[in-house]
Amino acid sequence: EAGLSTRSMASKTPVGFIGLGNMGTPMARNLLKNGYPVIATDVFPESCKELSVPVMDTPADVAEKADRIITMLPSSPNVLEVYTGPNGILKKVKKGTLLIDSSTIDPAVSKEMAIAAEKMGAVFMDAPVSGGVGAASMAKLTFMVGGVEEEYHAAQELLTCMGANVVYCGQVGTGQAAKICNNMLLAIGMIGTAETMNLGIRLGLDPKLLAKILNMSSGRCWSSDTYNPVPGVMEGVPSGNNYQGGFGTTLMAKDLGLAQSTATNTKTPIPLGSLAHQIFRVMCSRGYANKDFSSVFQFLREEEGQ
Amino acid sequence: EAGLSTRSMASKTPVGFIGLGNMGTPMARNLLKNGYPVIATDVFPESCKELSVPVMDTPADVAEKADRIITMLPSSPNVLEVYTGPNGILKKVKKGTLLIDSSTIDPAVSKEMAIAAEKMGAVFMDAPVSGGVGAASMAKLTFMVGGVEEEYHAAQELLTCMGANVVYCGQVGTGQAAKICNNMLLAIGMIGTAETMNLGIRLGLDPKLLAKILNMSSGRCWSSDTYNPVPGVMEGVPSGNNYQGGFGTTLMAKDLGLAQSTATNTKTPIPLGSLAHQIFRVMCSRGYANKDFSSVFQFLREEEGQ
Amino acid sequence: EAGLSTRSMASKTPVGFIGLGNMGTPMARNLLKNGYPVIATDVFPESCKELSVPVMDTPADVAEKADRIITMLPSSPNVLEVYTGPNGILKKVKKGTLLIDSSTIDPAVSKEMAIAAEKMGAVFMDAPVSGGVGAASMAKLTFMVGGVEEEYHAAQELLTCMGANVVYCGQVGTGQAAKICNNMLLAIGMIGTAETMNLGIRLGLDPKLLAKILNMSSGRCWSSDTYNPVPGVMEGVPSGNNYQGGFGTTLMAKDLGLAQSTATNTKTPIPLGSLAHQIFRVMCSRGYANKDFSSVFQFLREEEGQ
Amino acid sequence: EAGLSTRSMASKTPVGFIGLGNMGTPMARNLLKNGYPVIATDVFPESCKELSVPVMDTPADVAEKADRIITMLPSSPNVLEVYTGPNGILKKVKKGTLLIDSSTIDPAVSKEMAIAAEKMGAVFMDAPVSGGVGAASMAKLTFMVGGVEEEYHAAQELLTCMGANVVYCGQVGTGQAAKICNNMLLAIGMIGTAETMNLGIRLGLDPKLLAKILNMSSGRCWSSDTYNPVPGVMEGVPSGNNYQGGFGTTLMAKDLGLAQSTATNTKTPIPLGSLAHQIFRVMCSRGYANKDFSSVFQFLREEEGQ
CATH class of the missing domain: 1.10.1040.10 (N-(1-d-carboxylethyl)-l-norvaline Dehydrogenase; domain 2)
Incomplete structure (x- = not known):
C-alpha cells in the first residue's frame, strides 16, 4: 500500500498510454496539457507520431516504466492481448501500478483483468467514456468508473484532465x-x-x-x-x-x-x-x-x- | 358562418357533454366552474347523477339543444354510435354546431366523423387528452387539437377551462x-x-x-x-x-x-x-x-x- | 329455401364473376371449361376482353342476372364497394343468390357482408385461396371456405372447378x-x-x-x-x-x-x-x-x- | 497415423466417458451394450454408481487410460474445465487419442479445444446430439459431427452405438x-x-x-x-x-x-x-x-x- 501512495504527479514517473486512435490521441494530449509526462505505445506505431512523447515498443515496456497506465482500445480481444498477451502489461507490471481501461468491453473481461492484475499486485479499474472525438478533444468526456473504492481518487486525478464528468459506479465492471x-x-x-x-x-x-x-x-x-x-x-x-x-x-x-x-x-x-x-x-x-x-x-x- | 359567431358564453346556449366516465365527469365540472351551462347524457344514466346538470335521454336530444358539444368516450365504436347511430348527434345537430371529440380513437374515424358532420353543416374537431383523472380534476390536461383552423379559437375557449395546454396540430385527425x-x-x-x-x-x-x-x-x-x-x-x-x-x-x-x-x-x-x-x-x-x-x-x- | 335448390348447372342461369385480374381471369376460364355460362364485370372493362363472356356494366347488373356470384378483389375497400356500393351487388341481388368472395380480406368485413346479404335474402360465403397465378390456371388452388354449412355443397360445386382442395372451415369469416x-x-x-x-x-x-x-x-x-x-x-x-x-x-x-x-x-x-x-x-x-x-x-x- | 489406426474395440483399451447426467448415463450404457469397455468420471461421483464401470477420480485419470473419450457436459465452462482445467483431460492425454464432445456449447469453444488438443497430439471433434433422454436410452439420438474428416469414421464407430443418425457437418465447430x-x-x-x-x-x-x-x-x-x-x-x-x-x-x-x-x-x-x-x-x-x-x-x- 505504501507504493500506491507515491503515485502522483510529484513522482515524475510517466503515465503510460496504450491505444492512440481517434479517441486515445486527444485524451493523451489532455494529460500532457495538464503537466503529466506521458509515454505511449500502439500496435500501429505511426499512430504515436502525432504526439511528441516517448514511444515504447510494447505494452510490457510501458509497464516497466510507468506506475499509472491508461488503455483505450477497440474491443475485448485487444484488451486481452494488451494486458495478458506475451508482450502484455502484466508481464512487467510494477507492484502498486494503477491500470485504467477506458475501452468499452464486456464487463466480464474487465473482471478477469482485475483478477489477473491483482495477482501481480496491481490495481485494475474500468473507466469507459461517453462522448465522441469532439468531447475527447475538449476534455468534455464522461467517465464511468468501476473498481475498488480506495483507488478511485487516484483514478479521478487523471480522468478529470480528460473529462468533464467522472462518476464512480461501484465494483470493477460497473463502469462498463x-x-x-x-x-x-x-x-x-x-x-x-x-x-x-x-x-x-x-x-x-x-x-x-x-x-x-x-x-x-x-x-x-x-x-x-x-x-x-x-x-x-x-x-x-x-x-x-x-x-x-x-x-x-x-x-x-x-x-x-x-x-x-x-x-x-x-x-x-x-x-x-x-x-x-x-x-x-x-x-x-x-x-x-x-x-x-x-x-x-x-x-x-x-x-x-x- | 354567421351562426358560428353567435356561439359563446353570452349566448346562454348550453354546452353539451356526452360521456361522463372517470375523465368526463371532472372535465364537465370544470366547464361548470367556468360558468358554462352544461347539459349531459351517458349510456349509463346513473353516471350523470354526480353532476347537477340537466340530463338528456340521447345524444340526439343533446344536439337539439346545444351548439357546442364535447364527447369523451372509450373507443371508436362508441364514437361511431354517439355521432352516427340511430339516436346519434348527427340526427338532430344544428347547423354551425361545434363538435369536439376528446376520445382517443383511430384518426381515420375522426376524419369520417368530420365528413359526416360537414354534410349536416356542423364542424367536427378531434381533441384527445394527455393526463389522467388527477389532471382532469385539476384542469391540467393537455389537449391535442385537429380540425379546420378557423374554428380552433372557439374550441380553445372551452378546452382551456379543462386543460393547462391546448396545442393546435393541423387538419382533422392530427390531434389523434x-x-x-x-x-x-x-x-x-x-x-x-x-x-x-x-x-x-x-x-x-x-x-x-x-x-x-x-x-x-x-x-x-x-x-x-x-x-x-x-x-x-x-x-x-x-x-x-x-x-x-x-x-x-x-x-x-x-x-x-x-x-x-x-x-x-x-x-x-x-x-x-x-x-x-x-x-x-x-x-x-x-x-x-x-x-x-x-x-x-x-x-x-x-x-x-x- | 326452394329457390336455393334450383341453383344448378341445369338452370342455365349464368354464374357471375366480378374481378378479372391476374387471378380472377384464369379462375373464370376454369368455370367456362366446366360448362358453366359466365357473365362478368370489372372496374377496368378492358380486363374482361380476354374472356369471351358477356360483360355487364356494374356488379348490380351482374346480380340482376346471376344467382351465383364469385368475387375476386384486391382488398377490403374493394369488397365493400362491390357489395354495398351505389352500384353494388346488394342493390339488385335476387333472393336465394349464393355470393362467394374469394378475396383475402379482414374476416370482420366478411361477417359484415354476410349480415348485409342475409337482409336481402342472399347467402354470403368467404372462400379465399391459397396458391398463385399458376395454380389458378391449372385449377389447383386451395379454397378455405367459411359460411353456413347447408350452403357449402352449392359453393363446393363451383369451387372444385377452380381448385384441387376445398376445405370447409366453419362459420362465415373462418375461411379468411x-x-x-x-x-x-x-x-x-x-x-x-x-x-x-x-x-x-x-x-x-x-x-x-x-x-x-x-x-x-x-x-x-x-x-x-x-x-x-x-x-x-x-x-x-x-x-x-x-x-x-x-x-x-x-x-x-x-x-x-x-x-x-x-x-x-x-x-x-x-x-x-x-x-x-x-x-x-x-x-x-x-x-x-x-x-x-x-x-x-x-x-x-x-x-x-x- | 499408425497410432490412430490401433484405436478399435480389438485394442481392449477402454472408452472414457465424462459426464454421467441424465443423458450421459444411458449413452454410456449403450456403449457397454455394444461391447465397449468403459471407464468414467463425473464431478458428482454418485452419478457413476448407476453404471457398473470403473470410476476414475478426474478427467486426467481417464485420459491416462483411454484412447477414446466422450464428454457430455452442461455448458461451455464445464467443457473448459474438463479439458483444460488443472485435472483436465489435456494434462495427461495420450498422443492419438480421439476426443468427442457431445455437449451443446459455443462452437468457438469447440474450436479452442481442438487447437489445444492438437498441441498435445490428440484429436478433438464436436458431436452434439438432438433428441432427449428417451432417445438416449433407445440409442435413437442424432449426432451432428464436426472435425477433421479422416477421423470421422473412428467417431462414427462409437456414435452409431448411441444414435440412429450420425451426420458429418464439416470442420470442427460445425456440429455445434x-x-x-x-x-x-x-x-x-x-x-x-x-x-x-x-x-x-x-x-x-x-x-x-x-x-x-x-x-x-x-x-x-x-x-x-x-x-x-x-x-x-x-x-x-x-x-x-x-x-x-x-x-x-x-x-x-x-x-x-x-x-x-x-x-x-x-x-x-x-x-x-x-x-x-x-x-x-x-x-x-x-x-x-x-x-x-x-x-x-x-x-x-x-x-x-x-
Whole structure:
C-alpha cells in the first residue's frame, strides 16, 4: 500500500498510454496539457507520431516504466492481448501500478483483468467514456468508473484532465455496465423516435410540431429533444448533415452486441434492446455502417418514388 | 358562418357533454366552474347523477339543444354510435354546431366523423387528452387539437377551462395522431427503461445511481427521469406504490393498438412500437391489466426465489 | 329455401364473376371449361376482353342476372364497394343468390357482408385461396371456405372447378381466418429459415447440407424443405431465379397487415407475427416490394464487399 | 497415423466417458451394450454408481487410460474445465487419442479445444446430439459431427452405438453450428405455431381443423404437424400432458443464448431468433422454466376468467 501512495504527479514517473486512435490521441494530449509526462505505445506505431512523447515498443515496456497506465482500445480481444498477451502489461507490471481501461468491453473481461492484475499486485479499474472525438478533444468526456473504492481518487486525478464528468459506479465492471446500459437505452430511444416521427409525418403532422409536442410530453427523450433524427427539425445534429459524423451505426451495433452478451450471460430479458441490436445490425449490412446511428430514420422511411 | 359567431358564453346556449366516465365527469365540472351551462347524457344514466346538470335521454336530444358539444368516450365504436347511430348527434345537430371529440380513437374515424358532420353543416374537431383523472380534476390536461383552423379559437375557449395546454396540430385527425405518437414513444421508452434498469441491477449497479447516470446522459427519457419503473428510485410514482394508480397497462395496450392500426393502414414500419404493443398485450393476459404500465419492470424481472 | 335448390348447372342461369385480374381471369376460364355460362364485370372493362363472356356494366347488373356470384378483389375497400356500393351487388341481388368472395380480406368485413346479404335474402360465403397465378390456371388452388354449412355443397360445386382442395372451415369469416393464419405462420417460417441458413453459412456450414439436416430434424418447415430461400439449395423456386415470380413481398406484407388487424381487434398477442410484418414492411420500403418474399434471405445477408 | 489406426474395440483399451447426467448415463450404457469397455468420471461421483464401470477420480485419470473419450457436459465452462482445467483431460492425454464432445456449447469453444488438443497430439471433434433422454436410452439420438474428416469414421464407430443418425457437418465447430441452427429454427417455428393457433382459435376456428389446414399448406412445420402445442390437437406430446416432460423451456433458452452469442460474434442479424430467445427468457422468469417449451402456447393465451 505504501507504493500506491507515491503515485502522483510529484513522482515524475510517466503515465503510460496504450491505444492512440481517434479517441486515445486527444485524451493523451489532455494529460500532457495538464503537466503529466506521458509515454505511449500502439500496435500501429505511426499512430504515436502525432504526439511528441516517448514511444515504447510494447505494452510490457510501458509497464516497466510507468506506475499509472491508461488503455483505450477497440474491443475485448485487444484488451486481452494488451494486458495478458506475451508482450502484455502484466508481464512487467510494477507492484502498486494503477491500470485504467477506458475501452468499452464486456464487463466480464474487465473482471478477469482485475483478477489477473491483482495477482501481480496491481490495481485494475474500468473507466469507459461517453462522448465522441469532439468531447475527447475538449476534455468534455464522461467517465464511468468501476473498481475498488480506495483507488478511485487516484483514478479521478487523471480522468478529470480528460473529462468533464467522472462518476464512480461501484465494483470493477460497473463502469462498463453503466456505459452499456446507457447506450442500450439510447439505441431504443433513437429507433423509437425515428419510428414515431415517421408515423406522425405519414399521419399528416408537421415534424417540427410533432417534435415540440413530444418534447413537452411523456414521449420526450434525448433522441427527440437533443439529437432528433429527422432532417430539418433541429440544427447542429447529424440528421441535418446527411447523417455524417456523430456516432456510427457500426459502433452502436458493437455496443448493443455487448449489451446482448451481458444480458445473455446474466439471463436477463431485453426484448427491445435485442430488437434494436438486430435493426442496427441489418443497417450495417445495408450500407448504413458509417452513417450516424440516427440514420435509422432514413432506413425506416419509404424510399423516394415508391 | 354567421351562426358560428353567435356561439359563446353570452349566448346562454348550453354546452353539451356526452360521456361522463372517470375523465368526463371532472372535465364537465370544470366547464361548470367556468360558468358554462352544461347539459349531459351517458349510456349509463346513473353516471350523470354526480353532476347537477340537466340530463338528456340521447345524444340526439343533446344536439337539439346545444351548439357546442364535447364527447369523451372509450373507443371508436362508441364514437361511431354517439355521432352516427340511430339516436346519434348527427340526427338532430344544428347547423354551425361545434363538435369536439376528446376520445382517443383511430384518426381515420375522426376524419369520417368530420365528413359526416360537414354534410349536416356542423364542424367536427378531434381533441384527445394527455393526463389522467388527477389532471382532469385539476384542469391540467393537455389537449391535442385537429380540425379546420378557423374554428380552433372557439374550441380553445372551452378546452382551456379543462386543460393547462391546448396545442393546435393541423387538419382533422392530427390531434389523434399526436396523441398516438406520443404514447407509442412513451411505451417504447418505458419498456426500454425497465429492461435497462433490470440489466444494470443484474450487472451490479445500484438502481438509484444507474438512474442518475442515465438521466445525465443520452439514455435519458421521461420514463427514466420522471416516472422511473423501479421501486425505490423515485417518490410519488406508481412503482413506489406497487404499481397502483397511474396509467393502466390495458389502456396503454389500447393506445398501442391504435398506433398499430394507423401504422398498418399507412404501411409505416414500427418495429419497436409493434413489439411494445405485443409485450403490453401479453402482460394483460398475465394479470397486469390493471396495474400501471410501468409494471413492465416487474414483468421482466426474475421472480423471487428463482 | 326452394329457390336455393334450383341453383344448378341445369338452370342455365349464368354464374357471375366480378374481378378479372391476374387471378380472377384464369379462375373464370376454369368455370367456362366446366360448362358453366359466365357473365362478368370489372372496374377496368378492358380486363374482361380476354374472356369471351358477356360483360355487364356494374356488379348490380351482374346480380340482376346471376344467382351465383364469385368475387375476386384486391382488398377490403374493394369488397365493400362491390357489395354495398351505389352500384353494388346488394342493390339488385335476387333472393336465394349464393355470393362467394374469394378475396383475402379482414374476416370482420366478411361477417359484415354476410349480415348485409342475409337482409336481402342472399347467402354470403368467404372462400379465399391459397396458391398463385399458376395454380389458378391449372385449377389447383386451395379454397378455405367459411359460411353456413347447408350452403357449402352449392359453393363446393363451383369451387372444385377452380381448385384441387376445398376445405370447409366453419362459420362465415373462418375461411379468411384460416388463410391469414397460414400465411402468418408461413411468413414466420420463411424469415426464420432465412436467418437460420444465413447464420449457419456464416458459421461454416454448407447451405445444402444445412438444409438437409434441418429437413430431417425438428427445424423442418415448408420454407426449408419446399421453398428454400438460399440460392442453389433447391431447384424450381424463386431463390434460384433472383427472387423473380412467386409471392411478392408486398402481398405478404398485406396479408400480415390483416393478421395484425385481426390480432389487434381480438387482443391476441402475436410477437413473431408482428415482427415478421414489420420486416416485410421495411423490405417493401427498401426495394424488395416486387421480389418473392423469400428474398428476405438477401435482405438479411451481408452485402457483397462488406 | 499408425497410432490412430490401433484405436478399435480389438485394442481392449477402454472408452472414457465424462459426464454421467441424465443423458450421459444411458449413452454410456449403450456403449457397454455394444461391447465397449468403459471407464468414467463425473464431478458428482454418485452419478457413476448407476453404471457398473470403473470410476476414475478426474478427467486426467481417464485420459491416462483411454484412447477414446466422450464428454457430455452442461455448458461451455464445464467443457473448459474438463479439458483444460488443472485435472483436465489435456494434462495427461495420450498422443492419438480421439476426443468427442457431445455437449451443446459455443462452437468457438469447440474450436479452442481442438487447437489445444492438437498441441498435445490428440484429436478433438464436436458431436452434439438432438433428441432427449428417451432417445438416449433407445440409442435413437442424432449426432451432428464436426472435425477433421479422416477421423470421422473412428467417431462414427462409437456414435452409431448411441444414435440412429450420425451426420458429418464439416470442420470442427460445425456440429455445434448445425445443432444451434436447428434449435433456433425450431424455437421460431414453435412460437409461431403457438401464436397462429391462438389467433385462429380466437377467430373461431376449431384447433384440430386449423392444424389440419396448416399441415396441408405452406404454414406446415414440425411444431404444427409433429409436436403441436395446443392441448387436444395431438396425442403423445407434452401439450397433452400439461407440458410435462419433453424439452424444458430453460434448455431451449440456453440453446438460444448460444445462437445469440454466435450471431453477435459473427455480426449476423437474427431478428426472429433474438425475439424467440427473449420470449423463452421471460417465460423462465414467469414460472415456465421446467415446462416443455411448447408451453409458450399457454404463456401467450389469455388466462382463464379474463
